[in-house]
Amino acid sequence: MKGTAILFQENEVTFIENIDHTVYEELKAQCGNEQCNCKLDNKIVEFGPISPIFWHEEDVDWDYGY
Template identity: 45%
Template sequence: MMKGTAILLNDDQTVTCLEGVERSVYKEMKDQAGCADYHCTIGNREICFQDVQFVFWCDSDVDWDYGY
């Protein structure tokens, strides 16, 4: 199974990055962006998709020290 980083753009223009997300979970998150009834827990974070505008995918590891 392929894992990567899901990048969520929120209504308040903040970004949420979730690492180690399976691609199938990303596809479901992308379909549910903006849905008030969809919540998911990844790691120790609960995400409410009512506040999410867009979901993007990065299939490689993000080098946080470098910036991408």
């Protein structure tokens, strides 16, 4: 299943689109830690601390905001 992960960081919100639910679960398990990361496009991406994190099935329709 693919979807969008929504990560809330200290001063920003990050949207990661078209990822597997397993990547979301990996990030969710790290939620609240000092350093959160995951593998995207064969690269390790560091996000710093995230809390909370949400999942949205499918892609976000940016014309309507959901």
